[in-house]
Amino acid sequence: MWGALVLAVSLWVRQRSVALGLLVLIWLLVALVVPRIGINAASAAIDAPGKIESDLVMLAEQRKLGDSHNASDPAFEALKKQVLDQYEAQSIEELPVNWRGVVAGYSEQKLTDLMNDYAGRRMQAEAAQSRIVTWFGLVSPTLAVSAASRTLAGTDLATHHRFLRQSEALRFDFVQGLNQLHSTALAYADDAARTKDPEAEARTRINAASWRLLDTFRLAPDPPGVRAARAALPVLWLFGWLGLLGGVIVIGARRLAP
C-alpha cells in the first residue's frame, strides 16, 4: 500500500521536495492524526458508560429484586408461596430444602440476568465505538492494518468480550452449584443460628471438595475462519486502497508515456 502510494505520488509530482513534503503530510495524517481523531470521534459519538456508572444504574434496579442475603425480604413472598406449594409445606421450617439456599439461588439467577443484561449493553456500546474507529480505517490504512491484525491474532475487542462472557458463565455455574448445596445439604435451623451458635456454625460448613465444582478455565481462540470473517471489512478496505492507488499509478504512467 505504502509502496503504491509512493509510486503514485512520484508519478504525479515532478519536484522532489514537493513529493517528499506531500508524502510526509499524508503519512502524518494517515498514521498519526486520523487514528487518534477516530478515537475522539467514537468516544464523542457513543457514550459507553464506565463500570461505576452502569453499576449505579443497575444497582437501583437491583434493589427491586430483593436482598439475597436476607431471606425475609418482602421481594421473596411470591417465591415463598410457590416453593411452599411445590413441597406442600405450611412454613419454611418444614421444607425439605434450606429456604435460604433457595433464595440465594433464585436471587443469583435474577441478579446474573440483570448484570449480564447490563454487561451486554456495555459491550455493545464498546463494540459500536470500535466499529466507528474501524470505519476510520477507510481513510487510514494504518488503522485498517492494525484492526485486521488484532482480529486475526485473536487479541481484539470481540475476543476480550468473549473472555468476559465465558468467565462469567463459569462463575455462575460454580456459584449455583454451591447454592444448590446450600439448599440441600445445610439444615435451615443450623443456618439461622449460625451467627450466634458456634456448633451450628460448624455444621453449616461444607466440604472443601465442593469447590472442585470449579472447572479449570481456558479460553480457546475462535477458529481461524471466524476470525478471518471478522477481519474481512478492514482487509477489504486495504484492497480498495490498493485498487485505487493502482488506478492512479496506471493513469499516471499513461500520462508519462508519450
Add this chain to the structure above:
Amino acid sequence: MKALLREARFALHDRGALLWLTPALLLSAAATGFGIAAVREQRATIAALLEEDAKYRADALAGQEDWGGAAYAAFHLTYAPPSDFAFAAIGQRDTAPWLHRVRMLTLEGQIHEADTANADFGLIGRFDFVFLAATIAPLLLILLLHDLRSGERVAGRHDLLEATAGKPSRLWLARAAVRLAGLALALLVPFWIGAAIEGAATATVLAASALACGGLAVWWLIVEVVGRIKVSSPVLLAALIGVWLSLALLVPAAARAGIEAAVPVPDGAEILMLQREAVNAAWDKPKPATMEPFLARHPQWAAFATVEQPFVWKWYYAFQQVCDQQAEPLARACRDGRLARDRAAGLAALLSPAALVERGLEQLAGTDTRAMIAYEDRVRAFHADLRAFHYPLLFRDPPYDPAVLERLPQYRPAL
C-alpha cells in the same frame, strides 16, 4: 522591525507557507474542540453520578437496623474532576482511574478495581492539544523552515539576497521568525479561544503557551543547525524528518519500553487477588489472629475487642482492615513503582523536546501520573475518615440511630 513586516507580507503570498499553516490551524481547532467535549462529558458523568450516589446511599441506609449493616450498605463516590485546563491534555485520565465507589471494606482492592474504558482506546491514544503541540507541530515547523535557504538556492536567488540584504543573518532570522510566529499563532489562537470557553486560569494558559513556543524554538534551533549543511532541500528535509522521527517518536517510545522493563510495578490485579484471598481466609481464622494485628494499630479499642460469637460486625470490619494491612507492602510497591517510573520518564524526557512539552502540559493540566496518584491518596485519606467515623459506633455499639449517619464523612475533591 521593518524587515519583519516585509517578511510577513511575503509570507502572506507564499503558498507553501500557507499550505502548512492551514492544517495547523484546523488541527488545533479540532484538538481543542474534542478536548473540551471530552472534559465536559467527564464533568457531566461526575455530576450525574453524584446525584445517583446520594440517592442510592439514602436508599441503602433506609432499611438498615445496625451500625455494621449501615457501614456495609453505604457506598461513597470519590472522583477527581478534570481541571479547567484538562481539555488541552487528557493525559493519564484515559488510563488511570479518576472515579471510584468505596465503602468500609478493604480499600486497596477497591482502588485497583479500575473503572475500565474501551480496551481498544488505550492502544491508540487521543488527539488532544498536547499531541498536536508536542509531536505534530515540530514536523510542521520543519516543513515550513527547511527550504528557507535551500529553496532560494534552487531558485538561484540565494547569493543575490545575501548580497543585497547587508547583514544576511538578519534576513534569514526575520524570515524564520515570521514563519515560526505564524505557526505558533495558528496553534495557539484556537487553543486560547478554547481556554477562554473553559475559563482556564490566565497564568496556566500563559505558561502553557510559553511552553509550546519554547518547544517550537528548540526545534527551530535544530532546523537551523541541520540547515547549515549545504545540501539540496529534499535531502535536508529527509534528514530533518529523520531527526524529528527519532526525537519526537522513537526516543520517547524506546524510553517508555526501557523504563517499563527496568522499573517493575506490581499489577493492580495482584493487589486485588491478594486482598480477595486474605478476606476469604480471614473468615476461617481464629478470632485473635484478626484482632491482635488490628489492635496493634488501634490500641484504643482494646477494651471493646472481645469477640465471642461466630460473627460480629466489629470483627468483620477488623479483618477488612487487617487485610489492608497485609496488602500494604504490595500497594506501596505499586505506588512507589509508578512514581519511580514517572521520575525516570522525567529524566528521559530531557532527551526529547516533544516529551518535555508533553510532560509540562500534563503537569499544568493536573493529568500527570503524580496528580493521579495524589487522587488515589485522597481516596485513602477519605477511607481513613470513614473508618474513624465507624469504629466508635462498631466497637462501643450504642443503640442504632439513623440520624447519626447524616454526619457520614463527605468526599471533597482537590481544587
